[in-house]
Amino acid sequence: MPVVKEGLKKLYFPSTVLKLVRNGPNVPAVSNTLTFRVPPSMNKFDIKSYLSNIYKINVLTVRTANMPAKLAGYGGNTILKRQKFKKAIVTIDEEFKWPDAPDSATFGIQDAVNERSRMLNRLKGWRMRPSHDIQAAKAAEAAEAAAKDAKA
Template sequence: MVIVGIEPTEQNEVQNHYNLFKLVRAPNLAPNQVAFRIPPNVNKLDIRDYLTHIYQIKVVDVRTMNYAAKRPVRKRDGAMRGKYVSKYKKAIVTLCDNFKYPPIPDKQSLDEYEDRAEITRMNFRRLRGWKPRPQRINMRKKERYEKFNDY
């Protein structure tokens, strides 16, 4: 299990990589409460045990809510509207100490952000019948790298 946004201590290793605890920003919670989006198969005891042993966080209370899957809706014209969202569980954990959220990362500083724009452009071309050329992506990356090193 890995919590996005919080680093585990060095002495403890995460064994189950298939579970993911996603930290959710919830401005309406108390300063000592944190919200997580977790898989539906994780229970309160697992949450408490995971946070105390991996991150050495003292947990006072754990509350969970189950959310059902959302399916696309078929409209009168026969088209499917919306997107499938799988079921999940939301956990609100009350801590002994106040919690400060990590800073929000700047999208422009991330390397994947530039590649994401290129991938979106390629997917749009694929929908229109264009064949993507991976060589062109590599050429543009090389040009950006050379331009960056010239300065």
């Protein structure tokens, strides 16, 4: 098993999660600075060894900041707080560009919208009802059939 040389912890199978988040509005989209949300227990050496050994990223500098818990709202008689975390700003040796946002049609958002409408239709009664387009087409066919019967 590999033993990490830097950092205070031995890193065999990582159980911690480093979440890559978008930089602030003042940082350009293409830069060599990455921002991560990390657990408060990780230090700079652990973050550098994690990124260099697991993801093979050449890390130049690591800056960290402890972010306090924030008030999220009120739930009944209790005050809800968001969990505190540590923000790590990592500088790497090559430029990083965020990928473009996925198209909603290919990403499956439209399928989720369709599934929601099917579920809402299902809740209206005991049977599945056809969509409004199909109902309108059937109503038009029935009107045409009634008009033919009236002429005959």
